[in-house]
Amino acid sequence: MRADVWLVIGGMAIVTYLTRAPLLLALARRPLPPRLRLWLRLIPLAVLPALALPLILVDHGRLAVSLAHPPLWGAIVVVALASRRVNLLATVAAAVATVAVLRALG
Amino acid sequence: MASTMTRGTRAGFVASLALVPSVFVYGTVFGGLAVQAGLRAVEVWGMSLLVFAGAAQFVAVPMIAAGASPLAIVVTTYVVNMRHYLMAATLAPAFRAFPRGWLALVAHLLNDESFAVAVARQNPPDPWVYIGSAVAVFGAFLAGVLVGTQLGGLVADPARWGLDFAFPAVFLALVAVQLRGRAEWLIALASATLAVAIALVLPGNWHIVITGVVVSGVAALLLSPEPA
Numbered sequence: 001m002r003a004d005v006w007l008v009i010g011g012m013a014i015v016t017y018l019t020r021a022p023l024l025l026a027l028a029r030r031p032l033p034p035r036l037r038l039w040l041r042l043i044p045l046a047v048l049p050a051l052a053l054p055l056i057l058v059d060h061g062r063l064a065v066s067l068a069h070p071p072l073w074g075a076i077v078v079v080a081l082a083s084r085r086v087n088l089l090a091t092v093a094a095a096v097a098t099v100a101v102l103r104a105l106g
Numbered sequence: 107m108a109s110t111m112t113r114g115t116r117a118g119f120v121a122s123l124a125l126v127p128s129v130f131v132y133g134t135v136f137g138g139l140a141v142q143a144g145l146r147a148v149e150v151w152g153m154s155l156l157v158f159a160g161a162a163q164f165v166a167v168p169m170i171a172a173g174a175s176p177l178a179i180v181v182t183t184y185v186v187n188m189r190h191y192l193m194a195a196t197l198a199p200a201f202r203a204f205p206r207g208w209l210a211l212v213a214h215l216l217n218d219e220s221f222a223v224a225v226a227r228q229n230p231p232d233p234w235v236y237i238g239s240a241v242a243v244f245g246a247f248l249a250g251v252l253v254g255t256q257l258g259g260l261v262a263d264p265a266r267w268g269l270d271f272a273f274p275a276v277f278l279a280l281v282a283v284q285l286r287g288r289a290e291w292l293i294a295l296a297s298a299t300l301a302v303a304i305a306l307v308l309p310g311n312w313h314i315v316i317t318g319v320v321v322s323g324v325a326a327l328l329l330s331p332e333p334a
Contacts, residue, residue: 005149008170011180012163013156019190021213027198028209039326043196043318044225045284045293046325047189050301050317051218052277058305074271075278082282089124095275096128100268 070102114234121223121235122242128272129219129243131264133250136163138258143171147255154251158214158244161311162186182310189314193221200230215240219276226280289329297321 032040056071057064065072074095081091133154140150145167157163162183169179193216201209212233220243224236264270281294297317304313 002146002149004176005145005170006152008166008176008179009149009153009156011176012153012166012183015180015184016157016159016162016187016190017214019184019187020194020216021210023191023194024198024201024213024216025206025209027195028201028204032199034331035326037199038329038331039322040196040199041229042293042322042325042329043192044222044229045281045290046297046321047192047314047318048222048226048277048281048284049294049298050314050321051222052274052281053298053302054305054313055274056278057302061306061309063302063306070268071271071274074268074275078275078278079282082279083285085283088121088276088279091279092124092272092275096268096271098268099271100266103266103268 068106070099070106073102074099110232111234114232115238115241117227117232118220118223118235118238118240119242120238121227122219122239125219125223125272125276126242126246128264128269129246130250130253131261131269132160133247133252134254134257134261135250135264136160136167137251137254137256139164139254140167141255141258143167145170150251150255151248154248157183158217158247159183159187160217160247186311189218189311189318190216192315192318193218196225196229197221197231197233197236200224200233200236204233212237212240215244217243219243219273222277222280226283289325293321293325296325 056075059069077095077098078091081094082088136154137147137150140153140163141147145153153163153166165186166179166183169182194213197216201212204212215237217240220236220239223239224231227235261267261269285291285294300321301313301317304316
């Protein structure tokens, strides 16, 4: 038992829980005003590209927009398949395979 | 209620299967790296169970190994995880019917992937879809960590197999299915541009929190509350 490591883990667990629980508990019961509801409805649409695009286009702190950048082709595969309502598992598998093949060739 | 519960949970679980192999492999990578960095297996398991936040854990392990101050590690963890506030606020209205004890437990399972899967299907999301997804992701991560601490990482270089791309692929696919009209396109493009711009200048996860708040906030002020 290393007390210092467990202290760090305990601290990490507490602050992480403090990012997850308070708003979930506080906002679950309350009827929200329409504009706040609209805002909450739009958050995913703003958060999802913010999660995705930097993972695709930013490589080690640099913008990576080039035809030789496999994730760019993976992203094109995803948008092409997902906008045709292809199943999520198949879409992701095709994109992962595309990136793996291009990396193996490059 | 029971049938909604089973159907929703199953739907969330199935929708998350696209992610299970990658989450599992990343768990093994994390477990392997953490053990190599000098953490004991039981510490790695404890962290994964109690913190359950992959990005923050990947950041914390080298800091612990380098003997960084506990306060610095804890503050870094908090900043990396601040995006949870947005996700919790968005998910909250779906859990109106749940007892508080359940909510306290459900909160711990909050993760990027399950948030994405649940809100992309409908918003406010079906709480059971979220729970099904969270259970799949939590299970896959912990199983991966267990295997990783024992074997020292199952796949040495997940990027070689394109497995790192599963995460942006899922997020992007879930954006693509939501692009129904001009407003949705504008929001998604504005968010993509701003997030990339911020990610180029600010390290860490700031781009997610800032973009999420600013772009959705501006859009909510410009659009009228009732339609769509």
